[in-house]
Amino acid sequence: MTDRFSVPPVPRPVTDAWPRRPRLVEHSILPGLKLSLGITLVYLTLIVLLPLAALAVRPWEIGLDGVVRTLSDPRVASALRVSFGISLLAALTNAPLGLLIAWTLTRYEFPGRRILDALVDLPFALPTAVAGIALTAIYSPTGPVGAFAAQFGIKTAYSPIGIFIALVFIGLPFVVRSVQPVMQDLDKDVEEAAQTLGATDIQRVTRVVLPALAPALLSGVSLAFARAVGEYGSVIFIAGNMPLKTEIAPLLIVIKLEQYDYAGAAAIGLAMLAISFGALVAMNAVQIYLSRRGRA
């Protein structure tokens, strides 16, 4: 530590070849850094970091054995499989649906286009419990779609199909909103060039448009997946919550808490975070690969 009376250090020669690492805080004439950064860091620590630290620490009081035993319990393992498996399926289903809707919204002019555009965000705006009971009313055996499907012996609500429908509902806006701006900005010269060079419509789409959209599509799908894995409100009503069949991982956390098994609940929560994080890192790597290939 130097005080202001000490001899200032000899500045290092600045060259372009050796970019300077930014100082801890760069000087600025604007005021309020201490106040704003102070509020930010204190609030972030109290609301996010401290609680998450509690989540990271709590499972280990039952030891590694206990954590492994909790997670390998058939009911818990099945819930994790249901949550991650159906979430992946729903996110993958959202890809073509989202592409289709984004394509329609950006490429065609038709009456009601802007209303349709605004409605895409409805699953964001509708509280999850409301979506949950409404979807259940539609897809239960007494509901309009559920009764129709029942004629063919298909059970929609209170089965994995019901969970799947709720997760497709929740995830759709993520894909549309990720793809839409990229589709909007897509250079139409490139497409016209392809057309001039004799590409068919299908070639134009599969060789020019889709590769350019791939990174945005993947990011939309991974956002939808991440949301689906943790989703609770819209799923628990329609799922039926049968152990080993249609119980989702967040519900198992609630059940463990009701039994005052805090460590077990924290273990499931931590496992969910870890698996989601791993999945996001993997998808990120694919996305970097795709955008590099797209540029090359």
Add this chain to the structure above:
Amino acid sequence: MTAATSSEPMVRVRLPGVALVMVAVSVLVMAGLILLPLYVVFHEALLKGLPQYLEALKEPDAISAIRLTLLVAAIAVPLNAVFGVAAAWAISKFEFRGKSVLLTLIDLPFSISPVVSGLVWVLLFGAQGLFGQWLLDHDLKVIFAVPGLVLATILVTFPFVARELIPLMQQQGADEEAAALTLGASGFTTFRRVTLPNIRWALLYGVLLCNARAMGEFGAVSVVSGHIRGLTNTLPLHVEVLYNDYDSVGAFAAASLLAGLGIVTLVLKTVLEWRHSGELSAGRKH
């Protein structure tokens, strides 16, 4: 480019048949998957007539759930708004090390399950939580009480305002503020007269989304609430309780209020995107 020209179709439709099919399928998917649930809420709520619907909303438990929902949002949303402005100011106006880490941490709550966002508060303040014994000794209640509901709601809605403001303020830079300061304005005057007018629509947009989520949150508050009727049931929890009691009209009546909130949010959000697209962050322009 104005909003009107950017939303023009980019490639002339050469195959009207294909276009028609695409539009028809999109409308069908949207109507069947997204719009039908919204319709069903109001249909089920009014199934036994308007008097029954209004009766369900006038019930004391419903009134107290509405009041509690408003109270929780009235605490959580302003706190997150102040945090959002502070974080955006620090991040957009200054250079410091570790900024990208800070940005990632601010977004973190979006990738946590709502149930986990409730669970962490139970781990801290629940009966067997870290501070559970201390709270018990001092006769304080967090979990199964209003403070827990507020904390869970704050965590779930934490990034909303900051996320809207940070990209916009980064894009606007610090030149205008620097000019005001050079001309002798105080720091607070600069913020109030220069920064705030520049970010007001984005701030409103963030507050709108934050509020919608705060009032509609279910998973996180369900974990910390304890479902005490008339005391710790917010409106979404009230919906669940009635639904599990097979009180369909009551559940859907309460749900219709939340659906109404969602519709109002959607309309206001769309109006902001149309009218003030230039003053929202880049991703919000339509």
